[in-house]
Amino acid sequence: MSSTHTHSKKSQILTKNQRIVLDLLQNSGEPLKAYFILDSLKKEGLNSPLQVYRALDKLVELGKIHKIESINSFIICNNSNCASNTAFTICERCGKVKEIKNKNLTDGVSDLVKDNQLEITRYNLEFYVLCKSCKIN
Amino acid sequence: MSSTHTHSKKSQILTKNQRIVLDLLQNSGEPLKAYFILDSLKKEGLNSPLQVYRALDKLVELGKIHKIESINSFIICNNSNCASNTAFTICERCGKVKEIKNKNLTDGVSDLVKDNQLEITRYNLEFYVLCKSCKIN
DNA sequence: ATTACGTATGTAATAATATAACACTTAGAG
DNA sequence: CTCTAAGTGTTATATTATTACATACGTAAT
Numbered sequence: 001m002s003s004t005h006t007h008s009k010k011s012q013i014l015t016k017n018q019r020i021v022l023d024l025l026q027n028s029g030e031p032l033k034a035y036f037i038l039d040s041l042k043k044e045g046l047n048s049p050l051q052v053y054r055a056l057d058k059l060v061e062l063g064k065i066h067k068i069e070s071i072n073s074f075i076i077c078n079n080s081n082c083a084s085n086t087a088f089t090i091c092e093r094c095g096k097v098k099e100i101k102n103k104n105l106t107d108g109v110s111d112l113v114k115d116n117q118l119e120i121t122r123y124n125l126e127f128y129v130l131c132k133s134c135k136i137n
Numbered sequence: 138m139s140s141t142h143t144h145s146k147k148s149q150i151l152t153k154n155q156r157i158v159l160d161l162l163q164n165s166g167e168p169l170k171a172y173f174i175l176d177s178l179k180k181e182g183l184n185s186p187l188q189v190y191r192a193l194d195k196l197v198e199l200g201k202i203h204k205i206e207s208i209n210s211f212i213i214c215n216n217s218n219c220a221s222n223t224a225f226t227i228c229e230r231c232g233k234v235k236e237i238k239n240k241n242l243t244d245g246v247s248d249l250v251k252d253n254q255l256e257i258t259r260y261n262l263e264f265y266v267l268c269k270s271c272k273i274n
Numbered sequence: 275a276t277t278a279c280g281t282a283t284g285t286a287a288t289a290a291t292a293t294a295a296c297a298c299t300t301a302g303a304g
Numbered sequence: 305c306t307c308t309a310a311g312t313g314t315t316a317t318a319t320t321a322t323t324a325c326a327t328a329c330g331t332a333a334t
Binding site for chain 3: 033034035049050053072
């Protein structure tokens, strides 16, 4: 074990395509669609959908981004250790998405899951809301 | 029209396309994809994707079926009054989907939502699990 | 009974989202 | 150095969903 690392340095480093896709999502902070990412990164050398989807798949697998299923979009993960569990609010009026950081909520869901004897490997929670600014206007 | 009956409230009656799509989902009990529904109902007179999507949209709106976002599929609602709130388990191995009827879970989620001052109009919860039969084998 | 209106229908075309197949490259482990 | 796992680049294609437009049909108001 100590002499032989099964985890190579390579596996911890993002490849170029993974890097530029992650950077774009990081800088945006908003959910982006795969083909928007493709268009945005044409100048960086991304030419085909598959290049984008492969990078996205890997980043999701690494827990660095999440897919928001109901809007076919990807967003940077802003929790340090949310694993593959996700919880979002999506404004029904303006479409704004926020990842829920509230520990009470996610802990509560975990408890409910335990109480109900569900063996969950991961979950995806999408809450449709009317966000503050939309509520005012 | 072969019969003379006049329904008092047309708005509560499903149209032919809505009916046959609902019947198929009802009989199946499983989540079905739009284009599978289209293929299955060719003999009933459905010819285009749009006819299917229009029926599905209406049925979702009426709360008679749900869309399971992460698998782009539609399933009959087996709760009498779940409104537009949905909670499913999806087996990661065999893909089997079950609507969660557990009142504790859904009530709990509602409480959590209240406690965390989220104003939710509806929600969509997708729990990925290893189902009983897949756990055994 | 006729009109106006909202909703549904049928059809063709196309947009948006995602994957398959294949040949090639690269980096690290042994 | 060589083997292998992972990533790349590219073309083509599959899957999912919507736009646009013309037509039909039931209901309520006139």
